[in-house]
Amino acid sequence: MHLSKRINSVSPSATLAISTLTKQMKAKGQDVIDLSIGQPDFTTPQFIDAAATAAINSGQASFYTPATGIAELKDAIAAHVAKQTGVTYAKSQIAVTTGAKLALYGLFQVLLDPGDEVLVPTPGWVSYVEQIRLAGGVPRAVVAAAHFKVTVDELEAQRTRKTRAVIINSPQNPSGAVYARQELTLIGNWALQHGILVVADDIYRDLIYNGASYTSMIEIDPAITANTVLISGVSKSYAMTGWRIGFAAGPEKLIDALGKLLGHATGNPTAASQYAAVAAFTSDGTAVETMRQAFEDRLNTIFPLVQKLPGFDLPEKPQGAFYLFPQVKRAAALTHYTSVDDFVAALLQETGVALVPGRAFGMPDYARLSYATDKASLLDAVGRIENFVGNN
Ligand SMILES: Cc1ncc(COP(=O)(O)O)c(C=O)c1O
Structure with a gap:
């Protein structure tokens, strides 16, 4: 079977690979604690399910919608973003997509010619690099020397004539x-x-978490807003990863181009999911806050314990998302593994605790641990890691 050079140049998603392996182990009856997952463990709030069911029962969800989403959802997104940031986007500046993932994928498709470069802060989410490659672009890693955040000097050192875009992900995965x-x-x-x-x-x-303040790039000043495309969605805030609704908001010309692409790619994001997302974005935020508090509690419980694990270096407490990203090179050495990849693989095989090796995020000496799991499992996992590192 001939496959394109394009697809052959792309690596499969490392996080999806781990999660497939853990599912297989679970299916065999093995006792696995999956800390590799990048999604809330909560189910979608019931009022959101109900909105989708109502759209299905009324027949509204039966038909194609505009490629970039129903007007009602764009209005809901615009009002939600305006409330959070003070920035008001017109409907023509918003494209609803099949997850934020497709918003990013489509964006690179419409933005990049072969050889065009995108600055990708490292560590960074696994899919940016591959999506840029799939668009014929060149990802240029910008390694953050401190605090996992890139500075202007670090970005400037990687800027060339071909630099088209820079990705800023805050709060950051991983x-x-x-x-x-x-x-x-x-x-x-x-x-x-x-x-x-x-x-x-x-x-x-x-x-x-813990009272940290948050600013989005779009709320700094109007000139910066006009030079920024906002990517977001419902997956993480509303426990809706399976519904696949995200969006891009930004310059009209870019959103128009994205709409053209989406029209030929997906047709439209699933209609029932769009009605569900309307309910999410127009809700009063109570459901989000309840889940946020649960994540905060888990972070506060687990962070000091992970910090104390032998060979784990985790100097700063994260302020957002639901991940810890310790350096575990010393833990690998303590357990006589030559790489963190081998250490993470052995940890899974021996203890059933699944982490994601930092290589997936461009930092091979680190590992990502998700705390989007109940507290009892988190405590159990930390105990197993401690035994594993301590006993080897
Ligand atoms: C940094 C980041 N951006 C975008 C996404 C995509 O989210 P979704 O496609 O579920 O909306 C993810 C999901 O893991 C992510 O971690």
Whole structure:
């Protein structure tokens, strides 16, 4: 079977690979605690399910919708974003997509010519690099020397004539780091000065802990907003990963282009999911807050314990998302593994605790641990890791 060079150049998603393996182990009856997952463990709030059911029962969900989503949902997104940031997008500036993942995928497709470059802060989410490659672009890793956050100097060192965009993901997957307003201001102005589009992936923005403040790139100043495309969705905030609703909001020309692509790619995001997302975005935020508090409680419980694990280096408490990203190189050495990849694989085989090796996020000495799991399992997992590291 001949396959394209394009697809052959792409690596499968490392996080999906781990989660497939853990599912297989579970299916065999093995006792697995899956801390590799990138999704809330909660089920979707009931009022959101009910909105989808109502749309199905009334027949509203039976038909194609506009490629970039129903007007009702764009209005709901615009009102929600305006409430959170003070920025008002017109409907023509919003495209609803099949998950934020497709918003990003489509964006790179419409933005990049072969050889065009995108600055990808490292550590960073697994799919950015591959999506850029799939669009014929070149991802340029910008390694954050401190706090998992890139600075203007680090970005500038990687800028070339071909740099088209920079991705800023805050709160960040995999570290939970949150960019401060001042840091975003410097990056936003630098991007503006060089005609580089900012892709602000705010998918975790509702998950901020312990009173930390949050600023989005779009709320710094109007010139930066006009040079930024906002990416977000319902997956993480509303426990709706399976519904696949995300969106892009930004310059009309870009959104138009994205709409053209979506029209030929998906036709439209699933209609029933769009009605569910209307209910999510127009809700009063109580459901989000309940889940946020649960994540905060887990973070506060688990962080000091993970910090104390032998060979785990985790100096800073994250402010957002639902991940910890310790350096575990010493833990691998303590257990006589030559790489963190081998350490993580052995941990899964021997103890049933699944982490994601940091290589997936561009930092091979680290591992990602998701705390989107109940507290008892988290405590059990930490105990198993401690035994594993301590006994080897
Ligand atoms: C940083 C980041 N951006 C975007 C996404 C995509 O989210 P979805 O496609 O579920 O909306 C994810 C999901 O894991 C993510 O971690």
